[in-house]
Amino acid sequence: MTRFNQCMKALKRLAAAVCAAACVVTLAACGTDDEAGKVRIGIKFDQPGLGFKKAGTYVGFDVDVARYVARKLGYSDDQIVFKEAPSKQREAMLQNGDVDMIFASYSITEERQKAVSFAGPYFVAGQDLMVRKDDHDINSVNDLNGKRLCSVTGSTSAQVVKERFASEVQLMEQPGYAECATALFSGIVDAVTTDDIILAGLAANARGRLRLIGKPFTQEYYGVGIKKGNTALARRVDAAIIDMEKDGSWQRAINDNTRGVTYKPNMKYNPPKADLGKTGEKA
Structure with missing residues (x-):
């Protein structure tokens, strides 16, 4: 092997190491070219009121919370890339680095915490x-x-x-x-x-x-799914959720997305205090 080829291989290894390090520090740093500098967020596309893809736009309570958190993390709306996160694929999407966060009626459970980490909760359903x-x-x-x-x-x-x-x-x-x-x-x-x-x-x-019917019989703590062990991101997301609850944006998002139906969240549990230790009753 020529010295030139050896140098080229060494440069490639160095570039790969630099990119890997950058991915740890920043969100979506090493995604595709059109995702560079953006935050990738998993949501549901088929849940009206929570996460719904409608005429090329995304609406719902989960979407509103995701946008609020992303802005607090320093991203503008045009720097958010929404990706569909079906229930069975959520853990894999985080583990594979396909998304940076998931807001998709994602109940915090002990079993899921073995595979991914959570920020929140930001809502308690029943x-x-x-x-x-x-x-x-x-x-x-x-x-x-x-x-x-x-x-x-x-x-x-x-x-x-x-x-x-x-x-x-x-x-x-x-x-x-x-x-x-x-x-x-x-x-x-x-x-x-x-x-x-x-x-x-x-x-x-x-x-x-x-x-x-209006008589809920379980508690489901909705959390923000993030890659396992990323406690620094979890703390920043928790702080954003607390701000959203304090400034009234959380309640406005609830009202906007349940308009026209008699529904109020259980105020015994809502709005919840962000706490990584909470778990829901079922997966």
């Missing part, structure tokens, strides 16, 4: 039920025996109902909550179950045809 507006046969989770219940494939929400409240409930699984809402509209199922803020977004999108 599992609830949604029914047709004119249906008054179901007034609590205890009224579900013999009824048809819809939830999303892979979700533990329906199993929680079956195991703890209504062993004779008939379960239907769909790929998304929009499909569950459609099944509820058409009378194929009698109720839909998941976190109350997700149901509130679906009900708001239904323009009064669906309603929440």
